[in-house]
Amino acid sequence: MALPSDPTRFTLAEARDAIRRKAISARELAASHVEAITVGRRLNAFITETPDHALSAADASDDRIARGEARALEGLPLAIKDLFCTKGVRTTAGSRFLENFIPTYESTVTRNLWNAGAVLLGKTNLDEFAMGSSNESSYFGPAINPWRARGSNNDLVPGGSSGGSAASVAAHLALAATGTDTGGSIRQPAAMTGTVGLKPTYGRCSRWGIVAYASSLDQAGPMTRTVKDAAILLNAMASYDAMDSTSVDVPVPDYEAGLEAGVKGLRVGIPKEYRVDGAPREIDALWAKGAEWLKSQGADIVEVSLPHTKHALAAYYIVAPAEASSNLARYDGLRYGRRTEHAGDLLELYERSRAEGFGREVLRRIMIGTYVLSAGYYDAYYLRAQKVRTLIARDFAQAFTQCDVLLAPATPCAAFGLGEKTADPVSMYLNDVFTVPLNLAGLPGISVPAGLSGDGLPLGLQIIGKAFDEATVLKAGRAIEVAADFTAKPQAWWRTP
Amino acid sequence: MSVDKDTVRRIAKLARVAMDDAQVAEMEAELNAVLAWVEQLSVVDCENVPPMTSVVEQRLTTREDAVTDGGYADDLMKNAPQSEGHFFVVPKVVE
Numbered sequence: 001m002a003l004p005s006d007p008t009r010f011t012l013a014e015a016r017d018a019i020r021r022k023a024i025s026a027r028e029l030a031a032s033h034v035e036a037i038t039v040g041r042r043l044n045a046f047i048t049e050t051p052d053h054a055l056s057a058a059d060a061s062d063d064r065i066a067r068g069e070a071r072a073l074e075g076l077p078l079a080i081k082d083l084f085c086t087k088g089v090r091t092t093a094g095s096r097f098l099e100n101f102i103p104t105y106e107s108t109v110t111r112n113l114w115n116a117g118a119v120l121l122g123k124t125n126l127d128e129f130a131m132g133s134s135n136e137s138s139y140f141g142p143a144i145n146p147w148r149a150r151g152s153n154n155d156l157v158p159g160g161s162s163g164g165s166a167a168s169v170a171a172h173l174a175l176a177a178t179g180t181d182t183g184g185s186i187r188q189p190a191a192m193t194g195t196v197g198l199k200p201t202y203g204r205c206s207r208w209g210i211v212a213y214a215s216s217l218d219q220a221g222p223m224t225r226t227v228k229d230a231a232i233l234l235n236a237m238a239s240y241d242a243m244d245s246t247s248v249d250v251p252v253p254d255y256e257a258g259l260e261a262g263v264k265g266l267r268v269g270i271p272k273e274y275r276v277d278g279a280p281r282e283i284d285a286l287w288a289k290g291a292e293w294l295k296s297q298g299a300d301i302v303e304v305s306l307p308h309t310k311h312a313l314a315a316y317y318i319v320a321p322a323e324a325s326s327n328l329a330r331y332d333g334l335r336y337g338r339r340t341e342h343a344g345d346l347l348e349l350y351e352r353s354r355a356e357g358f359g360r361e362v363l364r365r366i367m368i369g370t371y372v373l374s375a376g377y378y379d380a381y382y383l384r385a386q387k388v389r390t391l392i393a394r395d396f397a398q399a400f401t402q403c404d405v406l407l408a409p410a411t412p413c414a415a416f417g418l419g420e421k422t423a424d425p426v427s428m429y430l431n432d433v434f435t436v437p438l439n440l441a442g443l444p445g446i447s448v449p450a451g452l453s454g455d456g457l458p459l460g461l462q463i464i465g466k467a468f469d470e471a472t473v474l475k476a477g478r479a480i481e482v483a484a485d486f487t488a489k490p491q492a493w494w495r496t497p
Numbered sequence: 498m499s500v501d502k503d504t505v506r507r508i509a510k511l512a513r514v515a516m517d518d519a520q521v522a523e524m525e526a527e528l529n530a531v532l533a534w535v536e537q538l539s540v541v542d543c544e545n546v547p548p549m550t551s552v553v554e555q556r557l558t559t560r561e562d563a564v565t566d567g568g569y570a571d572d573l574m575k576n577a578p579q580s581e582g583h584f585f586v587v588p589k590v591v592e
Contacts, residue, residue: 104572202552216552248555314535325512332513334585336576346588351515363514364527370512371500371528381535386548388541393549425527426534442552467553 007032008172012076012229015175019065019075026065026075029175030058030119033077037121037173042494043144045168047082048090049122057119064117073236074117079174081165082123083130084110084220085209089120093211094128094138094161097337097357107209108241109178109220116236121174125164128359130185130213131324133431135163136422137361145193145415146171146490150456153493156415159189159431165223166193170490176224176233180210182217183316184411184435187447190223191410191460194449194488196477197223198230199435201467202442203248205234206241214323215246217316217439227448227478231255234470250468258471263479264298266472269403273309274434276412283409283459286451290407290461293483294476304399304406308391312437315392317429318372318385319440324362325369331357364425393441400466405476409434410447410460434462444470446477450484458488499529 003018004010007029010018018024034051054077061075085091085103092098106114114120125143127135134157135143145158146167158167162179166189169177179186181199190197198221205220212218222233235256240249270291275284291301333339333353340356343349358366372381399406412433421428438445444467447460461480465473500508505525509516516524570583579586 101576104569104575203555242558242560245557246552246555248553249558308541311538311541314538317531318535318538329513333578334587335573337578339578343588346590347513348515349588350513354513355515358514364524364531366512366514367505367508367524367528368531371504371508371532374508374511380539383548384538384541384543385535386550387543387546388538389549390546391541391543424530426530440549 008036010175011226012175012224012232013226015076016073016232020070022065026058026061026119027055029075030054030077033121033174040171040173040494043146043167043171044141045124045143045164045171045173046079046122047092047094047125047140047164050089050120053089054119054121061117061119071115071117073113075119076117076175077119077121078113079121079124079165079168079177080110081126081162081177081179083126083180083211084178085211086110086120086123089123091123091211092140093130094126094140095357095362096139096359097331099139099338101336105209108206108239108243109210109237112239113236118236124162124168124177127161127163128362129211129324129328130161130180130182131361131365132160133184133188133428134421135160136418137359139359142418143167146494147193147415147457148490148493155418157192157418159192159415161185162189162223166190166195166197169193169195169223169225171494176222176229178220178237179223180218180220181439182213183320183439184432186221186223187435187445187460187462188411188431190447191449192415192458194458194486194490195223195225196227196230196446196448197221198234198446198470198473199438199444200234200238200470201444203246204238204444204468204470206239206244206247208241208243212327214320215327216323217320227446227474227481228256228259230446231259231474248468253471255471255474259474259478261475262297263294263476266299266405266476267403268294268299268301268476269304269399269406270301271304271306271309271399271406271408273306274408276433279412282453283412286459286461287407287409290450290480294407294479297479297483302403304402306395306399306437308388308395309437311388312392312440313429313433315385315388316432316436316440317368318381319389321365321369322373322382323369325366325373328362328366389440392437396441396443405472406464408462408464410462414453414455414457414459438464443467444473446473448477448480448484449486450480451486452488499532500525
């Protein structure tokens, strides 16, 4: 197949193959993306751009390629969510508190990527501390969705929390990006930007060096334009890591190798509880179409039940803030990050540094978390939520006795307008209705672009798999991708001065 | 269950966050909206259900009890807003 003339139109796989046969240099690849990022600043996808670093890393890659020592991702420019600590490169977590924080160490996932030869383009925008579903809680302003509704010039959210990563991949500012997913933060923005987002099984990618939000739910994963690219990137990101006690020591299969195996005989479960009242009809219609696509490729469709689904969001909004309030206790204004200039004593220093450094959504979650963990309320809230979590995990285990993967929508709606849901936290939280249950159960899931809404905005379908069975998730995701043949692209309005 | 302004102030104290009266009032309304919503969990039958303590089935790994890392005092101080040598400077605590 002929390659596109503009290197930013390459898929990750195409770029890799072109580099290997020396059809393009790493330098050219990096330079074209640096240029695209500069032209795409209107999208506010990056908090920190690292063009000089990208070009010198690309030169080093070209040297290796010349010596015949190219590694798996040699010379491939990537965007990294600004939640991964990068040595010597500012890492803000989208927060004023960490506005000037420069890590002295590298997260395991990003170290894996650099060891595979990948090139850092910059750090992408996100909801503050990954808390949000629209990227609007970022201290650095919201990232903007490259997509606009048909006939409209209004800015839309890219979803969140990995909104900058999703926007940068959708707008071809990066070949691919990393994200993290605590309640949907990879899959929901992927669905809203017409890109592919994979949340691996809890324990598949190391959490070491990723700014913690809710430690029993956080998981890093790839955000790409194709399912094959997600397979390639996951292979490089995943590893067992002794530095993360919840990292699981199981072999990482070659995900790319099994991608085209097809879904003949695969049992695909349709969880009936995912039909939510008031969901737009086009979401249901796309879901039905997805089942038809898989069926026509030889899969068996079975209806399954996940009876506790409707309680997942409420359990999540107890567990996640509880863990967040505990994790964010480390921000004391003394050792790193913001320190107030208006404090008399130590207590005031803590209280004012935190009040100045944290935005409204983060404060709200710290307050909820502190409340549900406080004396007298622990049993009623946190303990009960952890029990509901057991029930949700059992639901999935039961369903997986009848099927190999589940098919569900990724989001209850397409991308929405800036400011549309910020006034009512609960309406914002409802965005994660289809994504949160997997995090509670630790399971892998992928969102694949599958169609357009009536307004011409991308919609995603989600494949959910058994623990550590990302290979089957990717294979089924690939089958959706083939059938959907999603070729729509946003118009490049952001390039107009 | 719902919270009043005094509870919000107590929680803010526990969370070490300074909050003025206007913020307390806002937070009271927001917390109550979220708490009313999560209240739905009280209808779930959790009798004899153990709380989840481990997300995926795994045995925590152990290692030899030995010093395997360290010696980063300079690195640790690099992001300190105020420091002297290898010490973090804090407001006077003991008179």
